[in-house]
Amino acid sequence: MAVRFTWNGDEVKRREREGRNRGLRLSAEHLLGAALPLVPLRDAILEDSGTASVDESAGTAAVSFDTPYAVRQHEELDYHHPKKGQAKYLEQPMHTEAKTIAAIIAAQIRRSLRG
Numbered sequence: 437m438a439v440r441f442t443w444n445g446d447e448v449k450r451r452e453r454e455g456r457n458r459g460l461r462l463s464a465e466h467l468l469g470a471a472l473p474l475v476p477l478r479d480a481i482l483e484d485s486g487t488a489s490v491d492e493s494a495g496t497a498a499v500s501f502d503t504p505y506a507v508r509q510h511e512e513l514d515y516h517h518p519k520k521g522q523a524k525y526l527e528q529p530m531h532t533e534a535k536t537i538a539a540i541i542a543a544q545i546r547r548s549l550r551g
């Protein structure tokens with residue numbers, strides 16, 4: 437009895453990349469959503485500058501805040517935020533949401549490979 441199989445390695449790689457990229461996009465948006473309640477509020481400019489992006493060719497995602505003072509607000513532990521927010525507004529949810537982020541990416545890869 438002969439066993440036959442078809443190698444679909446290129447198709448599997450393509451589907452995995454698609455799932456990975458979808459997972460990266462969803463997880464970056466999840467992280468941004470988790471960070472926004474922690475962003476210091478003065479006039480909402482910092483909060484409004486938050487964005488999630490994906491570099492599909494590199495397989496990376498980023499969440500960033502684009503104001504001249506975003507890094508300083510993030511790093512200065514002694515700043516007071518009477519309206520809303522805190523220092524480490526992006527770092528903290530990156531740690532607390534790490535398992536969820538990994539699960540989102542894994543689920544999207546699994547979904548793509550099932551298709």
